[in-house]
Amino acid sequence: MTTETDATDTQETPDKTPDPAGSPRRRAVNDGGRPPLHLTRGRMVGAAAGIAGIVLLILLPLLNLSLPGVLPGPTYTPGSLQLLAMCMLMAAAALTYHLLLGVAGLLSFGHALYFGAGVYGLGIILQNLDIPLLPAMGLTLLVVIVLAHVVGSISLRVSGIPFAMVTLAFAQAGSVVVGRNPEGATGGDEGLTLRTDNLPDFLVGVVNTRNLYWLALAVLVAVFIIVTWVQSSRAGHVAAAVRENELRVRVLGLQPYLVKLLIFVVSAVLVSIIGMVFLLLQSGAVPRAVSADLTITLLVMVVLGGVGSRWGAVIGGVFYTILDQRLTALANSDAIDALPDVLRVPLSEPLFILGTLFILVVLFLPGGLTGTAQRLAQRRSRRGADRVQKSREILEEAA
Amino acid sequence: MTATAQAGPILRIEGLNAHIAGQQVVEDVSFTVPATGITALLGRNGVGKTSTIKAIIGLIDRSGLVELDGVRVEKEPTYKIIRSGVGYVPEDREVFSKLTVAENLRLAERDAAPRRQLVEELFPDLLARSGQMAGTLSGGQQQMVSLARALLNTNKILLVDEPTKGLAPKIVAEVAETLAEAAKTVPILLVEQNLQVVRQLAAGAVVLSGGKVVHTGNALEFLDDDGLTQRLLGVSTEAVSHEASPHAEARHAAASQEKGAAL
């Protein structure tokens, strides 16, 4: 089909590196801007490191490692596993946000709606219906799919900043419902405690935290694979092409609207599944799960890590979650308490520090942590600079 | 080239590159505009004429050398370049449609003593319509507003982008007359599709193709070289005979409009 190759070419045009051998499909796997010469070797090293990393992460609950200052205790303790599982879920959620912003160029301020739909949907169904976990999850998923189609198809009538405002408004409506506590379903401000009657035993209780940890890890790996796959699929290419030049894609006879909607829905479905696991991990639902703050947190993670990079989203998610946890611990420490007010007040507010850090990254580290790291590691190569350039372009195109 | 204040060109461009959304639209363009008369910037549609004009005053991201009256200005923001003596008449007029004619003109005044008198003489129509929203004017009247905005101030050069585009033949003649009048006191760099107007006004010509300069020289010599115009502009100038009867002019204007619309 001519349209397919055309669309692929459109996506690849900015990448001016010569590529005698690579087929469009093979280049596609390559995460933009990287010279394909590094491709095979780089990917093999990357894959090997990835597998080794995953094996280590799988074994972590069985080991007795300590990372003082990062983890609250040795790696086998429930406290540490809980934090690590949270890191993984947030990294996975940031990946789904990357799918919106980094791939489709959609600056959504309503992603929390679907995360919250997963959390509260599953919580309410388990509370009120006597069905096992998997059917309950399926039912929740159905609700999310319908919701994402409705909201997505309306919001995508506008783009850029208006899209951001509209998605925010819809998410806010969701947040309001949760706060209003209709017929006692959501628990209002108090939230909802997970009813465990119909859950499998191995997911219940503090002693089983490591099972939940493995579940979170599985979710992260699965989401990473799916996001990679979507990005390299035809829809991913068209989305990237639309991001760069919507008019050209229209001229080619493709439907940018449908492709954006598809990515919007996929991203919503994935984040709702993450929300469901979040419910299990936290043993309950809190209103924050559906608030604009959560969306903003995901956005901050993606930007901290580096817009347009899957690893950036993962690193941003983990980094933010750990920093947030450590800063909260710091805020309650005696050292901070002893400071004069001028220092104590700002330092005891984790969000103040994170917000300031975020502003500094946007101002001084375009390309985020990954972009900066690459720039430092490979001063001579243009890769780091490319990363920064790509992040900037994605942000420009989202406008 | 030695650019001294009196003998040198008023505008010198060297190695100008410009990008829009990551795409190169102007590639290594170099040319000069002499300190008197009208210089035409020619080329087929979409070769980067408008982008070149915009790049000169920094409306799009660009690199390269831009020298105005012997002073390098490429590092300056747009408003400073304009204040140093550039009058800009954009493609499609770009009047502020929700401002009145008088407001459009007042906004453009940057000299201590703007030449309101001159503008009123040149465009008596605008005086009568000064309280009207500029968006409700006809295309020709909007072009008058756009020209008037540039002529209000004392400029070192005028950059005029397709001033006759989409206008009726009678208005085209009026615009051309105004430009000829203006050119007596200020040099003009003119982008123009209507070759009859170019023939009437321009002394020099710079021809672009694919974002690059492919020809510079005398405007009439260029237009008389049918093979060259055919190759670089894609139009035959034979149809446009040298006699400038109003009818021939009108026919040509209509034809070139059609061409513009078709492309």
Added chain:
Amino acid sequence: MSTVVLLLFTGLGLGALYFLVAAGLSLIYGLMGVLNFAHGAFLTLGAFTGWEIARRTGADSWWTFLLSLLVGAVAGAVFAAFTEFVLIRRLYRRHIEQVLITVGLSLAAVALFDGIWGTDAVFIQGPAWFKETTEILGARIPNDRFICIIAAVLVLLALVFFLKNTRYGMIIRAGVENRSMVTALGIDVRKAFTLVFTIGGAAAGLGGVLASHYFGYVSPLLGGSLLIFAFIVTVIGGLGSLTGAAIAAVAVAVLQQFANFYLGGTGDFVVVLALALVLLFRPSGLLGRTS
């Protein structure tokens, strides 16, 4: 009948608050293309400084109230001008990064307010007249509603006068329509940027003081909750249109009040529904540019 009148005036009072936030948002977006998430923080700062004034100088006098309005507006204006001058300006033409900066700023600012004034709402008192009611067509309208409405109308008139009759007003109107052409006439449009931020911040700060009387309390989250409805108002009214913002602010707030009363507390939904309908049938908003 009296219920309808009461709902109408309550809606108008709330609409006045929405307008005070949305006016700045809409002008900033129209001129600069920046969606300002920090606008709620300008409002909250205005509300807290106004409360500090009231607390220190005796809450029930009219002079205190007027002073708190002034100080709240100035606090909002200074914060906004600082935001534009120190943070936004560095990222000229990079709209999304500018939005991200305002997101970070609103996070940091709200956290700082938490730290300074605590997370709980603080209750506020105005002149005794505020607590009284005035009877109109049989409805007893709380007087603070009138104050909000009068203030918003005055701000609207002042803004219209400024936009119509001053050179900077003209530059802002022209810039909303076509920013690059304004610079191409030799005008430094960035001065207008600082100006719209300052004006928007002042209106938000004023709105903050009024909101604290309307709701009877101040909390660090006050701005954020009003901001979201102000976003909806600006989209419905048409981004960049001041008149559109005024009409939509009143329409949204009145609709919200009536739905809350007659449709069992569904005001917020009806508003989001209205937003969806406007987007479906008129994506550029009621008075927005059609391009």
